[in-house]
Amino acid sequence: MNKNLKLLVVILTVAFIVSLSFIGCKATTAETTAAAETTAAETTAAETTAAETTAAEAKEITIGWVCWDYTNEIWGSIKTGLEELCAERGWKFIPTTTDNDATKQNDAFENFITMGVDGILVSVIDGQAVSEVTLKAKAAGIPVVSLFVPYPEVDAFSDLNNITQGELSGKAIAKWMNENYSDATDADPVEWLILNLPEVAIVEQRITIIKDTVEKEAKVPFKIVATQGAMLVEDGQNATEAVLQTNPNLNIIYAVHPDSAIGAVNALKAKGISKEQTQVFLTGITEPILKMMVDKDYIVHTTEYGGGLEMAIPAVEVMEKILNGEPYEVENYIEQNDVWQETAAEAYERFFGNK
DSSP states (O other): OHHHHHHHHHHHHHHHHHHHHHHHHHHHHHHHHHHHHHHHHHHHHHHHHHHHHHHHOOOOOEEEEEEEEETTHHHHHHHHHHHHHHTTTTEEEEEEEEETOOOHHHHHHHHHHHHOOEEEEEEEEOOOGGGGHHHHHHHHTTOOOEEEOOTSSSSSSEOOHHHHOOOOOOHHHHHHHHHOOOOOSSSOOOOEEEOTTOOHHHHHHHHHHHHHHHHHHHHHHEEEEEEEOOHHHHHHHHHHHHHHHHOOOOOEESSSSSSHHHHHHHHHHHTTOOTTTEEESSOOHHHHHHHHTTTTEEEEEEEOOHHHHHHHHHHHHHHHHHHTOOOOOOOEOOOOOEEEEGHHHHHHHHHHHHH
């Protein structure tokens, strides 16, 4: 083989080796680039998922409350309780008071639907007045939970067990009459007045339970001389004064609302009726009511179902379960207990002692 041929072979061999090396480098570079691109894509996807998760976690839950009137004490305390519970959960809470006006209640619902709130709590006297707009809210994906006075269209409710409440009050009235009016006769029975809320069906049912329980438990003759609708202080005072004009020997007054009970006491004082002659029973507690009981100021018994916070808890807890997609109970009841004059100081300390 001549020198020129050998040189050509060497050149071709070197060129082949270099070519293989280049191809190998190119393949490695392509693999590295592809791997880097895959890693970058995975990283971007992970970052996107994390961002979406963070955004979801950061979304503020907004709860609206349609209340018939939170300017009175008992509903004002519930409002404070709701504010505290929502703040604990990081929820935005928007309360609306509607002066027990059906038009304002419907407008409040419509406003919350337009705002796109996450849930609506409702406390109204007449649930049927907001039944259609409640269904509209639910159709928009907004759960509705009733806090007292439930009605069929809500998803769930928290309330007092009407039977328990009626029986507690009825047994207390019968016990008091048996122990303090043992000399009552058919000709001179124990006379009592009922201050109710005739427009609220569930309250009317409670009154029936109270009457039935007293009939069963009482060992002395009694007579219901009048039943008057009264919710506000002035209502209770006016109704009691009117009944005293025809029944000056009135012995027992039962009031379904703390404010009307205070009005009844005001009327008794204005008419000069002694605490020994007439005593007041009611449902529910407020700070003035417990103070009056501690001072033995006409009111001898009530039933308590907690302060504003305790009353608000069941409704908020069931709303939380609904929002989290967890199983929940439609019917949620608040625990109730007797409070007599003898235990009023303890109840006051429990519910209002930190003020």
